[in-house]
Amino acid sequence: MTIPSSSQTGTSSRSKPALDIPPPLLSLTPGTWAFDTMSRRINEEILQRTYDENKDEPAFQAGLEEFNALRAELQGAAVNKVGYLPEPVDFENELSDEEKIERVQWKDILEPFVSNGDTWLSAPWLVMEFYVYRRLMEAIGYFNPASAGYRYDPFYVEKRKGLESSVASAEGVMSKITEMPATKEAAALATAFALWGNKMDLSIWPTSSAEGLKEAFTKIIESSSENLLHDDTDKLTGYCEKLRSSGGGNIDIIVDNAGFELVVDLALADHLIASGIASSVTFQLKAHPTFVSDALEKDLRETVLYYASLDSNSNPNCVSAGQRWQKYLDDEKWLCNEDFFWVQPLAMWDMHEPLFQNMNSRCDLAFVKGDANYRRLLGDRFWDYSSSFEEVVGNYFPCTVCALRTLKAEVGCGMSKEQVDRAKSLDDEWMVNGRFGVIHFGSGKGKSSL
Numbered sequence: 001m002t003i004p005s006s007s008q009t010g011t012s013s014r015s016k017p018a019l020d021i022p023p024p025l026l027s028l029t030p031g032t033w034a035f036d037t038m039s040r041r042i043n044e045e046i047l048q049r050t051y052d053e054n055k056d057e058p059a060f061q062a063g064l065e066e067f068n069a070l071r072a073e074l075q076g077a078a079v080n081k082v083g084y085l086p087e088p089v090d091f092e093n094e095l096s097d098e099e100k101i102e103r104v105q106w107k108d109i110l111e112p113f114v115s116n117g118d119t120w121l122s123a124p125w126l127v128m129e130f131y132v133y134r135r136l137m138e139a140i141g142y143f144n145p146a147s148a149g150y151r152y153d154p155f156y157v158e159k160r161k162g163l164e165s166s167v168a169s170a171e172g173v174m175s176k177i178t179e180m181p182a183t184k185e186a187a188a189l190a191t192a193f194a195l196w197g198n199k200m201d202l203s204i205w206p207t208s209s210a211e212g213l214k215e216a217f218t219k220i221i222e223s224s225s226e227n228l229l230h231d232d233t234d235k236l237t238g239y240c241e242k243l244r245s246s247g248g249g250n251i252d253i254i255v256d257n258a259g260f261e262l263v264v265d266l267a268l269a270d271h272l273i274a275s276g277i278a279s280s281v282t283f284q285l286k287a288h289p290t291f292v293s294d295a296l297e298k299d300l301r302e303t304v305l306y307y308a309s310l311d312s313n314s315n316p317n318c319v320s321a322g323q324r325w326q327k328y329l330d331d332e333k334w335l336c337n338e339d340f341f342w343v344q345p346l347a348m349w350d351m352h353e354p355l356f357q358n359m360n361s362r363c364d365l366a367f368v369k370g371d372a373n374y375r376r377l378l379g380d381r382f383w384d385y386s387s388s389f390e391e392v393v394g395n396y397f398p399c400t401v402c403a404l405r406t407l408k409a410e411v412g413c414g415m416s417k418e419q420v421d422r423a424k425s426l427d428d429e430w431m432v433n434g435r436f437g438v439i440h441f442g443s444g445k446g447k448s449s450l
Helices: 033-054 064-075 097-115 125-140 156-177 184-199 213-224 233-245 260-274 297-308 316-330 353-362 371-377 389-394 417-426
Strands: 228-231 249-254 278-286 334-339 365-369 401-406 437-442
Touching (some): 033 064, 033 125, 033 156, 097 125, 125 371, 156 297, 184 401, 184 437, 228 417, 233 437, 249 260, 260 278, 260 297, 260 316, 260 365, 278 297, 297 316, 297 334, 316 334, 371 401, 389 437
Parallel strands (some): 228 437, 249 278, 249 365
Antiparallel strands (some): 401 437
16 A cells, blocks of 8 residues: 655644643753764664675665765764755656655755754754664665665665564464454453563463463563553553444554564554454555664565465464465555655654545554654653643544553653652663553544544
């Protein structure tokens, strides 16, 4: 499924958060995760690893000069000014209409910071972090049909490792998915899988699917919720029951990472279809490689094919799952949509109009996965941690929304002071190391009146 993109014009009359919008996170303060990311980590760790894994590939070598120029800019992030994307002089006529619009969108995004003379650190962190990966695509010639780097994924090695290593953890999860009945408790468990993945304690699972499943599910969920700083599971599963009783809804999963995280997203989608909560699931995916492990449609389809092709003697449950997933794709119960919006730093209240209208008219529920997507839900801004998710996100999102996030950046909302104080007392790095999570539910602006 393809939804045409447009620039972010036309969003001014749409709803925004109900609360006053605070300032964005910058990267100017030493000791913060934002400062370390933009002044050191993204260049010395992420781009260095990208070089190490791709240096012998002709598709990467062709853009090495531009790649090194990007790294040089980041080495002087505190003084180097933000600039626009290079003009596609040699291949402008080869770009699709959608790709031409995408370049205009990036110019609109960057214009305030270029005009202000901002550096890589004084411009908003989220904008600059996304821009690094967009500049990387430009360096390797990802959009230039004449380049050796056309459609080359410099993160493929990392994603393939993640896919192959996911099987050991996934086999146990997949053995449970088919045992899960069409109940609120099972929906809660599938959601917890999608949030925590292999941190879930499956040792509590009963030996027989008929033996105390409800009680076992409750125990597993309770064991996984210790590090939840907000939990709207009851609201979510109550809404899912309404979707099921109405014949199943159209549900979107706004995907984050490939690898094991994508596998548990597929497991969630599997349960949504099998239990009757969803009649169709649309995966919202990235339009080009970004943030190293973020998933494109090709990554999703490779994951399904890989699982379906595993050794059935060693991994029977993964094979069965992969074959089931392929049938969902073939029968169009599962759909894939790549959109440039998902690889841009715009706040989600500035969602491109065609995408907003599509989700608003079609989608009954959207699961928003991962930290970067959650940051965009909040505009990557300094909300008070206790600010209501409903007032911040539920007030503007195009449909009913559930955010599943483990905390990996210094931004958040919808967490009580007591829970924040508890997390601070347990872990000095509680905001950035993924130990803690949230399940947030918001009403949105969608078509559903269930």
